[in-house]
Amino acid sequence: MEPGGGHPPRFQWGQRVQATEDLYNDGSYPDQPLDALLVKEGDLGEIVNVGVISETNRPLYLVEFDGQRLVVGCLEEELAPV
Numbered sequence: 001m002e003p004g005g006g007h008p009p010r011f012q013w014g015q016r017v018q019a020t021e022d023l024y025n026d027g028s029y030p031d032q033p034l035d036a037l038l039v040k041e042g043d044l045g046e047i048v049n050v051g052v053i054s055e056t057n058r059p060l061y062l063v064e065f066d067g068q069r070l071v072v073g074c075l076e077e078e079l080a081p082v
Contacts, residue, residue, distance in 0.1 A: 009059040009076075015047045016082040017063060023072055038072055039065050044082060045072075 011017060023039040025032045032038070039045075045065035053060050061074045 009050050009061070011047050011050070011059075011061055011076070011079060011081070013047050013050055017045055017047060017061075017074075017079040018082055019043045019045070019065070019074070020078055020080050023074065023078060028073065029070070038070055039068070043068075 019039045019041055022037055022041050025034055025036045025038055027034055029036075029038070043065050045063040047061050048064045048071060049062040051060045051062070052058065059076055061076070061079060062071050063074050063079065064071045
């Protein structure tokens with residue numbers, strides 16, 4: 001099954017994207033404070049992996065944002081193509 005419940009994901013591996021909103025630590029980065037700003041709206045990055053959230057059957061994109069040492073999991077609505 002394709003990520004997203006049978007339809008192809010909106011974004012592909014290697015695609016350039018930008019954050020459509022500020023992204024905060026939801027606890028995924030234990031070395032960062034909870035709710036710390038990880039990515040600013042408008043920051044650019046590249047999709048490095050595409051998966052699926054099994055509970056919701058929604059695509060999850062791992063994005064390496066430019067100039068940062070973090071790969072952040074993002075939902076489709078948090079990204080826009082560049």
